Amino acid sequence: MPRISKPGLGILTSFALAACTSPDQVARLSDPKAGFSAVTSPARAILNKDAVMLMSASEIETNAKRVHALVHERTIGADTAVQVALLNNRGLQSSYARLGVSSADVWQSIMQPNPVASLGVFQIGADGLNGYGSVEGMIAFNLLAAFTQPDRTRQAELRFTQTQLQALEDTLRVAVETRRAWIEAVSAFETAGLIRQAQETADAGSELAARLGDTGYLNKAEQAREHAFHAELSGQRAKARLDAQLAKEALTRQLGLWGSEVDYYVPNALPGLPARVVDGSDIEARALRNRVDLAIAKLELQALAQAYGMTNATRFVSDFELIAGAETERENDGGSLQSDTKPQLELEFAIPIFDSGKARMKKAEASYMIAAHDLAQRAVNVRSEARSAHAAHVGSHRIARHYRDAVLPLRKTIEEEALLSYNGMITSTFELLADTRARMSSNLSEAEARRDFWLADANLMAAIYGGGSASSGRDGRANIANESAAGH
16 A cells, blocks of 8 residues: 655645634634625615525525515505515525625635545556556645635635625615615506596586587587597596506515415505705715725725736746655565555646736736726716716605695695686586696696605615616626636
């Protein structure tokens, strides 16, 4: 049997020590929910909502019961809708599960590559056992992996942090999209209700026109005008009911509901306007300080900077292995078996004759500049998005308040005066109906303006914290950093 020489044992011992990792590191990274606290704490601070990571059948079952209690045959508000989405949206759970993949990558990076062992038995001579025999045993160690292990661990930790921020970004995105879907659904039902009220007025006008036509008091053109208005409004009501149904279905998808859980309700009208709007004096600074996607981009730049330095350090050496072992030769000398064992130590590395590493350096440098320019542009965009979102927030509030405080009171006064004139037989029934229809139209405009404000309010939160659109955290630049660090 082969044996390893003392130099080989020394090298093995050094590698064993280098491969050791602390129990705290292993415990942190082996946790099934490693890194999830970086999502739950900000979600609680920003949204005042709970986020859960479902990793077992029992957790899924318990969570389903909680969701059922929140939605089944209940009228849910915007905050409840957001909470249900954070609990039950499976796309969000997929994002959380990526934390496990990323933490495993960090765990893998702190472990040294396994040595490669080889064993060979060779026979010399043609006379079987009477000839010469050779047994060779070798163990190969990747020295380059050992030397670059701290850098690779830092890279993996950065990517793990990016994944945590991406999970938080996805959490904010689901929250914002759910709030928007809730606003759209409630607004659709409110519109359907207002059109139903308008149709009741149209029904009365159409019926009156038919009766007056029978008496000859109303000509055919005037009768047709009332009937046409009634018919058009019937079509608008059918469309409004369909829009409300589809808007609720879009909300249901965000909530991740199916089966009997879809038996929930939304309010018939959106909330009234708040008394004040959000102060925008420091809106840009708040966005730059809090935007999660901007933090992800900064980490991408940092990862590429580290990859650039690692590529520079290993530009001439892409494969560096130390091979230790022993060779035992035996000889049958006159019936006596003689053996001789010799230690072996080899060092293998690629000679940079053709590939000097300049191409890898150029790629790493270009990748870094891509990330730097993207980060600068993203910062510009974040500033603009914050200003635009605040302008929409303030402007839509002003418009909705104008309808509420100016237009609707005037329409109400006109209708009340028309009713008094009608009771005094000064105006006709059709004039009263026309004023009522005009007021209904103003109610629709006010409801639409109120919907626009609440949508702008949701967009403002997204502009400050993130989640307004699909994040670019998985756009491939992390892969560029990985390739640059690996020297490919």
